[in-house]
Amino acid sequence: MSxxxxxxxxxxxxxxxxxxxxxxxxxxxxVVFVVDKNGQLISSSGETAxxxxxxxxxxxxxxxxxTGGLAKLIxxxxxxxxxxxxxxxxxxxxxxxxxxxxxxxxxxxxxxxLVRLRVxxxxxxxxxxxxxxxxxxxxxxxxxxxxxxEITDDDIDxxxx
Amino acid sequence: MSFINYxxxxxxxxxxxxxxxxxxxxxxxxxxxxxxxPEAKGKMISLATETERTLFFDFLPLSLxxxxxxxxxxxxxxxxxxxxxxxxxxxxxxxxDGVVFVADSQVERMEANMESLENLDINLKxxxxxxxxxxxxxxxxxRDLPNAAPVEELRKLLNPNGSTDYEACAATGExxxxxxxxxxxxxxxxxxxxx
Ligand SMILES: Nc1nc2c(ncn2[C@@H]2O[C@H](COP(=O)(O)OP(=O)(O)OP(=O)(O)O)[C@@H](O)[C@H]2O)c(=O)[nH]1
Ligand SMILES: [Mg+2]
Numbered sequence: 001m002s003x004x005x006x007x008x009x010x011x012x013x014x015x016x017x018x019x020x021x022x023x024x025x026x027x028x029x030x031v032v033f034v035v036d037k038n039g040q041l042i043s044s045s046g047e048t049a050x051x052x053x054x055x056x057x058x059x060x061x062x063x064x065x066x067t068g069g070l071a072k073l074i075x076x077x078x079x080x081x082x083x084x085x086x087x088x089x090x091x092x093x094x095x096x097x098x099x100x101x102x103x104x105x106x107x108x109x110x111x112x113x114l115v116r117l118r119v120x121x122x123x124x125x126x127x128x129x130x131x132x133x134x135x136x137x138x139x140x141x142x143x144x145x146x147x148x149x150e151i152t153d154d155d156i157d158x159x160x161x
Numbered sequence: 162m163s164f165i166n167y168x169x170x171x172x173x174x175x176x177x178x179x180x181x182x183x184x185x186x187x188x189x190x191x192x193x194x195x196x197x198x199p200e201a202k203g204k205m206i207s208l209a210t211e212t213e214r215t216l217f218f219d220f221l222p223l224s225l226x227x228x229x230x231x232x233x234x235x236x237x238x239x240x241x242x243x244x245x246x247x248x249x250x251x252x253x254x255x256x257x258d259g260v261v262f263v264a265d266s267q268v269e270r271m272e273a274n275m276e277s278l279e280n281l282d283i284n285l286k287x288x289x290x291x292x293x294x295x296x297x298x299x300x301x302x303x304r305d306l307p308n309a310a311p312v313e314e315l316r317k318l319l320n321p322n323g324s325t326d327y328e329a330c331a332a333t334g335e336x337x338x339x340x341x342x343x344x345x346x347x348x349x350x351x352x353x354x355x356x
Contacts, residue, residue, distance in 0.1 A: 005355075006164040013168030038256030039220075039236065040164045040173045054203045058220045058236065062208070065252040066217070141355075148165075151229060151353040159225045159233065159349075160342050 006036050007137035012129050013043065019122050019129075020045040020102075027118040028110035030089065034126070035060050035101045042100065056103070060093060064101050083112065094119055097127035099134070162256045163352055171232045174348050175256055176341075179281050180263035181273035182214070182242035185302040188331040189263060190221050190237055193341060196334065197223060215241040218253050225345065235345055242277065251284050259296035259348040260285075261340055263331075264319055266301050266309035274319055296347035299326040300340045305333070 020032045024046040033044035033053060039061030044053050068078045078098070084091040092104040092115045102123070104115050164173040178186040187207065194205045203222035210216050219239040224232060240250040262281065264274045282292050301315050312328060320326055325343050329336025 005162050008164070008166040008168050010168045013166070036164060038162065038164070038175055042166075052204055054222045055206055055220070058206065058222070062217060062220075062252075065255065066249075069248055069252055148229070148353050151349065153350075155228050156346055156349045159228060159345075 005137055005141065006038075006040070007133065007140065008042065009133070009136065012133050012136075015129055016043045016126065017045065019125055023104070023118055023122050027104060027106065027115045029104045029106040029115065031103075031105040033057070033103050034096075035103065037061055037064065037099065037101065046105075060101055060103055064093065064095065081116075092116070092119060094123065096123055097130050099130050100126070102126065163258050163348070165231075169232075170230055171234060172228070172352065173234045173236065174258040174345075174352070175236045175238065176259045176261065176344055176348065177253060177257045178237065178239040178261045178263055179250070179277065180242055180302075181265055181270060181277040182244070184242060184263045184265035184270070184274070184277075185329075185331040186239035186242060186263050187213075187215055187219050189261075189300075189302075189329075189337050189340070190219050190239055192331055192334040192337045193223070193237065194221055196338070201225075214243060215239055216246075217241065217249050228349070233349070235348075237341075244276070247280065247284075250280070251287065254284055254288060254290075257285075257290070257295075258351070259298075259344045260292070261344050262297070262299045262319070263302050263329075264299060264315060266303045266312075266315060267306055268308050268310045271310065271315075271318065274315075278319055293322055296344060296351050297324050298340055298344045298347065299324055300329045300331075300336060301326065302329045302331050302336075304328045304335075305330045 020043055024032045029046060031046035031048055034042040035057040036042055039058040041053050041057040067082060071078045080095045082093040089105055089107050094102050096102050106115055178189055180186055201224050206220040208217035221237040223235045225235060238253050240253045262278060285292050299320050301312055303309060327336045327340050331337055
């Protein structure tokens, strides 16, 4: 199939979580989250209680997909940064290593300049992790050992009872 | 593409409901949403026009329970069926793990069904997918209407390869969960094969 499977392991999950926790603090942000381009939430940090992160993830991916479509129509590869300004809160969305989406929600205690600066700083770190994840997933797929090979028809049937 | 998270022990899969305008894709999701326990579902999001036609997509996240210690989550999406929204349909198909084709059984919608199925095939090919090799279920919807074509005829025109198919009346919910179960199963079986 066309795009490689996204896989997440403990080690990388911890690294990503540490990076976005740091970003939340250093950018004075309310919430930071990382989403894959298909709309699945990978990690989140900050004041996420009471926030519908699943919906946010899906709409963010839809937003990136739609603006990516617009970009192609005018001959751009993609718009790597999007900014939405609200009355109280703002959204800063950027694409990391053409694979995943980094979203920062911030209010008046921060500023676009600060957020841009901090996002730029962590982008490379995150990119490296996702590149190594992609390599790891590929190697794993080739080696062929995975817990899912063991799934039985009964396991699947049981889900629906 | 499914997303396997060994850290949070979750499997996430994406299912897309495809089909011509007004065939009942959104109605399928609304029925699933209405009949699912609150703890097993998230919010349903509908990006629609003022006349309730899907403009970009509907989205419904569902958790099905555990399999081998992994929580299985399915993200259901519908595409906008109206012909001129093709650019949006392509975007929504990205990363799809399984497709449900909802056909409108009404005789006068037969051409629209065939056109939409062809469009699905083309859009999948563009992304390197082969419809005949991926999890795929067909639903003949609106069986309650007097002008519904016989199922045999629908089958001949829309399902020459003998994919799994169901009759449905999404408006009352008949056949909706059967369809969803069938596609979810096929997606999980595929996951097992590809690993
Ligand atoms: N009689 C009957 N009507 C149905 C059935 N399923 C859906 N409808 C009706 O058909 C109309 C269109 O349904 P939708 O679910 O919005 O169709 P859609 O496929 O999402 O349409 P688009 O968003 O334009 O692609 C609505 O008025 C539904 O109530 C059915 O099984 N029987
Ligand atoms: Mg719709």
